[in-house]
Amino acid sequence: MRVRPLTVLAAAAVLLSGCRVGPKYVRPTVPMAPDFKEAGPDASQAGASWQVAQPADAAQRGMWWTAFGDAELNVLEPQVAENNQDLKAADARFREARALIKFNHASMYPTIGTAPFAGGERISANRPYFALPGPLGNGVSDIQLPLDLSYEVDVWGRVRRSISAAREEAQASAGDRQTVLLSLQAELAIDYFEARSADAQARLLEDTVKSYDEALRITTNRFNGGIAVKSDVDQAKTQLETAKVQARDITLQRSQFEHAIAILLGKPPASFVLAEAPLHARPPVVPPGMPSALLERRPDIASAERRVAEANDRIGIARAAFYPTISLSGALGVEGTAFGNLFDPASLVWAIGPTLSQTIFDAGRRAAVSEQANATFDETVANYRQTTLNAFQQVEDNLVALRVLKQESAHQHEATLAAESAQQIFNNRYVGGLDTYLQVVTAQTTALENERNDIDIMRRQMDASVLLIKALGGGWDVTQLPKL
Helix, strand or coil, X not given: CCCCHHHHXXXXXXXXXXXXXXXXXXXXXXXXXXXXXXXXXXXXXXXXXXXXXXXXCCCCCCCXXXXXXXXXXXXXXXXXXXXXXXXXXXXXXXXXXXXXXHXXXXXXXXXXXXXXXXEEECCCCCCCCCCCCCCCCCCEEEEEEEEEEEEEXXXXXXXXXXXXXHHHHHHHHHHHHHHHHHHHHHHHHHHHHHHHHXXXXXXXXXXXXXXXXXXXXXHHHHHHCCCCCHHHHHHHHHHHHHHHHHHHHHHXXXXXXXXXXXXXXXXXXHHCCCCCCCCCCCCCCCCCCCHHXXXXXXXXXXXXXXXXXXXXXXXXXXXXXXXXXXXXXXXEEEEECCHHHCCCHHHEEEEEEEEEECCCCCCCHHHHHHHHHHHHXXXXXXXXXXXXXXXXXXXXXXXXXXXXXXXXXXXXXXXXXXHHHHHHHHHHHHHCCCCCHHHHHHHHHHHHHHHHHHHXXXXXXXXXXXXXXXHCCCCCCCCCCCCC
16 A cells, blocks of 8 residues: 555654643642631631642632621622723733633644735846747736645644643633732722721711810800809810811711722712711621632632743743744645636646754854743742732731731720710719819810720721631632633
8 A cells, every 4th residue: 555645744743743842830839837827726727638729710709798797888899890990901801811822722723825816927029138039929827726735733842832821821811800809899898898987987076076065065154154264165175176177087088988989880989979877897707717728719829820830831832942843835726827727627736745944053042032931930930939928928917917906896995985984074073173174175085086996996807807808819619710
């Protein structure tokens, strides 16, 4: 049996395409501890099994904000995914990265094209230098209908690594999208609780203004009756006006948080109104989990790991440039002098054959590209490990914040009760003529400061809870990255 040359070439292409130069990817190790230090003994998970961390930035984050039990927040949060423009930009970047996979995957197949031609030529009888033999006719015509084929045999895996690198970049972009979404959702929750805290501060200051206004009235009557001195009136008025200034300042802050929420929802501030409601919530209990699970939950960690894999493929692409490139090309078509004989059997033309090209000297260009690819890989490994360390720090920071703020809240509540009691005692003693108004002013200032601290600690607890949930990846479900 005679084996056709084309069959031999095709078989050789299939065998050679199984090769792939470059290092095999191994996920880098990261420094980890057996548990979170700041979680405390109650949060440790004794006996929890360890596992190799897998990227899971496509995991459904779930409606984590429902843990706060706030109906208004539950209505606002879903609107971020629907209308936020930063998230839409992240979606577009993911689609762009996904399209690049298709672009690189097209190199696995031949490129077929055509360039039909129809034209004529007449040679001048007065052509210089050389006289034409024989009589001149009216010229010649040429009609071509070709079909060209070109195909690069992926001998060293350059094309396959390009596809793999594009796929990993798309997965990283999917993780980036999840990171943006989680950040926007957390930012909305924080701004929401800041606004609610401002509402609570405003309610407190409104009540304080009323109380101070009544104190000013009493002090003025006592002065008019000759019981109090003018300085008592001035001190009472100072307290009242200072409280009014603080109330106006809270109004300013509250408006700015409302505007920030509107932008996160993709709305102009003028078309969004957040009804006033003082903050009364308490932070939910958030299980921190094991450090290994953190690597599966965090979308930014998964993105960084995918870019390490992409950089590894880039090393293989750079190394493939040192090897010869083998291409197959062919052409098939018809050529004639007129449309009448264009499809005659004698008008058939074809060509086929392999091409091997190899760069012999490039003054170190390929070596520089390979060195750059290795340096980029080392950079992405360092970025991956640093991202992981930053994640551990964020979890530890918010765990300790919640633990300490819980203790502070208990102490602050006791301090507030004592300050309010002292204010009432000093006010009664002043009315009874036993103390000066300066002591009443001092007690009022102390009471107001402690009452505001009470609200502020509550706000900080809510913010730390949101940031802890964000640091943990926004949820507790683990799934695989999107298959692209």
